[in-house]
Amino acid sequence: MSKKSLDEINGSVVVPSVYEKSFFKKFLAYSGPGALVAVGYMDPGNWLTSLAGGSRYKYQLLSVLLLSILVAMIMQSFSIKLxxxxxxxxxxxISVRVKRPARYLLWLLNEIAxxxxxxxxxxxxxxSLKMIFNLPLMWGVILTIFDVFIVLWFMRFGIRRIEVIVVIAILMVGMIFAIEVGHVHPALVQILxxxxxxxxxxxxxxxxxxSLGIVGAxxxxxxxxxxxxxxxSRRYDYHDFRQVKETLRxxxxxSIVHLWAALIINCLLLILGGTVFFKKSDQLASLMSVFQGLNNTAVVGNLANPIMSYLFAFALLITGLISSITSTLSGQIVMEGYLHIKLPLWQRRLLTRAITLIPxxxxxxxxxxxxxxxxxxxxxxxxxxSIALPFTLFPLIILTNDPKIMGRLVNKRWQTIVGLCLVLIITVLNIQLIVSTF
Structure with a gap:
């Protein structure tokens, strides 16, 4: 097994000394991993639930989005600390603490996830390719196998430049939805x-x-x-407890800054759905119907505009492409950690995408x-x-509560209690989501 997680990028980014006074300089040096993680909070599953929430209940479920992202921040903080x-x-x-059958079972479950x-x-x-170029879905699906080359091209530049590219992509998506929401003139008081x-x-x-669907997504x-x-990925002296604490901080x-960015984008989607499609949820059955509805006067009246439709499609394309980077890296972590098998990144990407494309x-x-x-x-x-999530979150809380692993950064009792309670609530909500889906 590789001694380091993601060998190619582990410890590759130099950070300022603990004696550096500038908060802003340090924040910039450590900023980036949160952006890659935030991409996962803006996937098409989030798009669908946010748009559906707006179209059916206008702005009433903004509070659910806010609560969901606050819980996400807590869970990501446990992950960072580990x-x-x-x-x-x-x-x-997990791998070093469970027997081989359990390790393989957990690998299989997470590989499916x-x-x-x-x-x-x-x-x-x-x-998005069908929306923009009217490309048949079959060819659009097949073309996605070539995004392995996009990922490899990005990886040539190192993790720092990838982080910058992803931050720019998130800003572009945020600007697109800010433009769209500004175009439809939502009611600010109702939003608040x-x-x-x-x-x-x-x-x-x-x-x-x-609401359960929003939390589950x-x-x-x-x-x-x-x-x-x-x-x-940051090069810090893990023997110096002061620098370890600063890295954690x-x-x-x-993480917090970029998850707030993800929250804003999801809120903009919900506001867009609540302003344009409220009480028209029968005409918002899919992402494609949103694209078509934004350019249809019969649906949105004088708010219809082809530019709004294509901006929506372009934002979907951006998130689809950048999510390829994060899903590749996550797949590599799971395979190497559980199976102790290290594949070149291009092989890992092709394997995942080929298996995904078959069904x-x-x-x-x-x-x-x-x-x-x-x-x-x-x-x-x-x-x-939703099925895989408890098998990720429960071990996370248990491991961060183990002083042999965490040393002086082991969870305080209240942190473990809060963490376990949140995981139990999330698990119950996800069970309810599964039942309601079927």
Missing amino acids: GVASRLDLAQA MMATDLTGVIGTAL QGFVPDKSIFTDQDKLIL TIMPHNIYLHSSLAQ FANWD ILIIGFVVNFDERIFENMIVYAQVVL
């Missing part, structure tokens, strides 16, 4: 009211189920594995590449991720 304190990613830390993550990116990219939780979320069965296993590894700042193409030919059925596959991918 990586910084133990110099192991989550897969490595990684493929489900990859599936949402494939479908999102294929849909939407961030205040309403008791109807718990009393209205349909609203509760959709937010936290995903691959982000937990990814962050525990990327936190080690700034890694958390990086997509089979289902595609069976249903004649029906767009709505394709997007339903995103929903079922969320179910797979």
Whole structure:
């Protein structure tokens, strides 16, 4: 087994000394891994649930989005702490503490989860290519196999430049949705009211189920594995406790800032759905219907504009492409950590994408590449991720509570209690999401 998680990037980014006074300089040096993780909070599954929440309940579920991202920040902080304190990613830390059958079972479960993550990116990219170029879905799906070359091209520049590219991509997506929301003139007071939780979320069965879907689509296993590894990309002296604590501090700042960016983008999507498609949810059955509806006067009246449609499609294409980077790195972490097998990145990418494409193409030919059925596959991918999530979060909390692994950074009792309670709540919510889906 490789001694280091993601050998190619581990300890590759130089950071300032602990004696450096400038907070901003240190923040910039540590900033980046949070952006790669934030991409996972903006995938097509989040797009669908946010748009559906807006179209059915206007801005009332903004509070659910806010709560979801706050919980995500807590879970990512445990992941960061594990990586910084133990110099192991989550897969490595679990692997050395379980017997071989359990290790293989956990690998298989997480490998399926990684493929489900990859599936949402494939479908999102294929849909965006159909929107922009009217390319048949079959060819769009097949073309996604070539994004391995995009990933390899990015990897040539090192992790620091990849982080910059991803930050720019996130800013572009955020600007696109800010333009779209500005174009439709939402009611600011109602938006602010939407961030205040309403008791109807718990009393209205349909609203509760959709809220569960939003929570279930937010936290995903691959982000937990990814962050525990990327936190080690900074070159810090792990024998110097002061620098370890500083690394942990700034890694958390990086995570918080970029997760807030992901929250803003998801809120903009919900606001877009709530402003343009409220009480028209029957006309918002899919991402494709949003693209078509934004340019249809019969649906959105004088707000219809072809530029808005194509900006929406372009944002979907960007998120699909950059998610390829994160899903590749996550898959590499899981395979190396659990199986102790190290594959070249291009082989890992081709393997994951080829296995992902097989069921997509089979289902595609069976249903004649029906767009709505394709997007339903995103929903079922969320179910797979929901099943895998407890097997990621419970070990994470248990490991960070082990002083042999964490040393002086072991969880305080209240942190473990809060962490376990949140994981139990997330697990119950995901079970409810699975039941409601079927």
